[in-house]
Amino acid sequence: xxGVTQTxxxxxxxxxxxxxxxxxxxxxxxxxxxxxxxxxxxxxxxYYSVGAGITDKGEVPNGYNVSRSTTEDFPLRLELAAxxxxxxxxxxxxxxxxxxxxxxxxxxxxxxxxx
Amino acid sequence: AQSVTQLxxxxxxxxxxxxxxxxxxSSSYSPSLFWYVQHPNKGLQLLLKYTSAATLVKGINGFExxxxxxxxxxxxxxxxxxxxxxxxxxxxxxxxRFGAGTRLTVKP
Numbered sequence: 001x002x003g004v005t006q007t008x009x010x011x012x013x014x015x016x017x018x019x020x021x022x023x024x025x026x027x028x029x030x031x032x033x034x035x036x037x038x039x040x041x042x043x044x045x046x047y048y049s050v051g052a053g054i055t056d057k058g059e060v061p062n063g064y065n066v067s068r069s070t071t072e073d074f075p076l077r078l079e080l081a082a083x084x085x086x087x088x089x090x091x092x093x094x095x096x097x098x099x100x101x102x103x104x105x106x107x108x109x110x111x112x113x114x115x
Numbered sequence: 116a117q118s119v120t121q122l123x124x125x126x127x128x129x130x131x132x133x134x135x136x137x138x139x140x141s142s143s144y145s146p147s148l149f150w151y152v153q154h155p156n157k158g159l160q161l162l163l164k165y166t167s168a169a170t171l172v173k174g175i176n177g178f179e180x181x182x183x184x185x186x187x188x189x190x191x192x193x194x195x196x197x198x199x200x201x202x203x204x205x206x207x208x209x210x211x212r213f214g215a216g217t218r219l220t221v222k223p
Contacts, residue, residue: 033211042215102209
């Protein structure tokens with residue numbers, strides 16, 4: 001089982017460029033999430049999805065967009081990259097949001113630098 | 116609003132001594148709570164979870180946590196630290212919001 005796969009692992013962007021972080025899971029999980037991790041700040045939820053065709057904002061959605069056309073894929077798009085978006089991004093998935101069932105499986109992360 | 120607060124940003128222990136990583140929660144209902152571990156340059160991995168069954172929860176690698184409603188706490192403990200325990204630890208709420216993390220350093 002591959003679990004949650006994120007690509008790319010590393011990327012350097014120039015200010016104003018756009019890019020998409022890819023996330024795929026092969027566990028047939030309904031829920032998928034995007035987090036960003038900044039030093040000393042823990043993980044902040046950017047967007048999440050409870051199933052194909054359904055997405056919702058998390059704590060820090062500004063500057064990002066997502067889509068969920070299939071159960072497996074949950075790409076995160078940065079339209080106009082800014083230095084404040086320099087971070088490590090983690091994709092995660094879970095089976096459901098039911099009590100105790102919402103154990104997250106994480107990808108290995110994508111380190112993005114905006115210069 | 117529901118939230119978790121990790122009380123220490125950094126904890127340093129010697130190998131073989133006990134580990135205590137503190138997490139308090141705020142919730143208007145009985146929560147589900149989780150502890151995750153992140154080793155350097157890795158994703159997060161579940162250590163243990165509390166789901167309103169037993170208040171003392173055992174996890175992987177000898178870690179355990181006790182849910183104390185009266186103290187609104189869910190502290191993570193381990194009797195004897197190992198060098199391989201050096202990592203970042205995150206407490207999380209069942210709405211998938213995370214604490215700021217506690218970095219555990221283990222000295223030889």
